[in-house]
Amino acid sequence: MATPIVALDVPSLARARGLVATLGTACTWYKVGLQLFTAEGPAVVSWLREQGKLAFLDLKLHDIPNTVRGAAQSAARHGASLLTVHASGGAGMLAAAVEGAGAQDGSGCGVLGVTVLTSLTGEQLGEGWGRPVASVADEVLRLSAIARGAGCHGVVCGGMEAARVDKVHAGALRVLVPGVRVSGAPAQDQARVVTPSEAALAGASYVVLGRLVTAAADPAAAFAAAAADLGS
Numbered sequence: 001m002a003t004p005i006v007a008l009d010v011p012s013l014a015r016a017r018g019l020v021a022t023l024g025t026a027c028t029w030y031k032v033g034l035q036l037f038t039a040e041g042p043a044v045v046s047w048l049r050e051q052g053k054l055a056f057l058d059l060k061l062h063d064i065p066n067t068v069r070g071a072a073q074s075a076a077r078h079g080a081s082l083l084t085v086h087a088s089g090g091a092g093m094l095a096a097a098v099e100g101a102g103a104q105d106g107s108g109c110g111v112l113g114v115t116v117l118t119s120l121t122g123e124q125l126g127e128g129w130g131r132p133v134a135s136v137a138d139e140v141l142r143l144s145a146i147a148r149g150a151g152c153h154g155v156v157c158g159g160m161e162a163a164r165v166d167k168v169h170a171g172a173l174r175v176l177v178p179g180v181r182v183s184g185a186p187a188q189d190q191a192r193v194v195t196p197s198e199a200a201l202a203g204a205s206y207v208v209l210g211r212l213v214t215a216a217a218d219p220a221a222a223f224a225a226a227a228a229d230l231g232s
Contacts, residue, residue: 002200002230005029005056005176006223007210013040013047020051022219026227031208032080033058042078049079056176056206060114062086065096072100076109082176082206084156087113087143094150110174113147114156115140118179137161141168148173159194159202166203174205180212180226196229 006023008016008030016036020027030053032044037059045055057080061068068085075083085097094113102108116125116139126133133139140161147155154174157165162175177199199207209226216222 002177002196002204002207003029004196004223004227004230005031005206005208006213007031007033007058007178007208008036008044009033009210009214010036011039012036013044016040016044017047019214019219020048020053023213023223024220026220027053027223029054029056029081029206031056031058034060042074045075045078045080054081055079056082056208057109058084060084060086061097062089063093065093068093069096069100072097072109072111073102076101080109082110082112082153084112084114085152087115087147087152087155091146091150094147094152098151110153111151112154112156112174112176113143113150113152115143115147115161116157118158137164140165144169144173154205159199159204162199162202162204175203176206176208177202177204178208178210180207180209196226200230 006027010016030048032055036044045057048055057075061071072083083101085094097111101111116136122133122136140157141164144155144165148169154176156176158179159177162177165175180194180196180199196207207230212226213219213222
């Protein structure tokens with residue numbers, strides 16, 4: 001059963017409050033990404049915790065280990081339950097994030113290693129790496145192994161790669177899948193998308209629901225339908 005996380009990809013805390021109120025008790029987890037965090041700061045995370053909600057802080061940190069350690073420590077102190085760090089930053093940086101987040105013993109804030117963004121194709125990833133990429137899935141598995149070795153709680157990957165990660169790591173890594181769309185909906189700025197049910201069948205532990213819910217005419221109904229598809 002996959003846990004649904006609604007993305008608060010909105011420009012202000014006021015807008016976030018409105019969406020949280022609309023979904024009410026149905027939704028427990030919310031994603032705070034770069035747009036909202038840079039607008040309102042860690043107060044968003046603190047507010048969510050005050051409402052009895054859990055915060056997934058999606059900042060995709062990538063810096064020297066000492067800086068990332070400090071940022072992860074701050075995220076945990078403000079009450080984040082999950083935090084993203086780019087797995088391409090290397091084992092040392094990931095381990096520093098895990099240490100800072102206080103997640104070595106399974107408590108504290110769980111660190112998720114971001115493998116390959118769902119907006120990237122293999123060709124675009126190759127441009128960034130400076131070498132041909134024959135298989136996005138192989139790159140996801142390579143980065144997932146680094147994340148596991150560094151003690152990460154899990155990884156972020158596309159739904160198309162989730163089943164392979166889940167099979168290889170056999171529950172040792174939780175898998176979070178973003179880029180979810182309903183069947184037939186436009187992919188927009190995403191390159192590798194799946195439906196909620198496909199993400200759940202692939203072994204996702206967490207599934208981020210963005211515009212599928214937030215852009216819906218009836219967000220509460222859209223969330224209920226997606227949660228049902230996830231088996232939640």
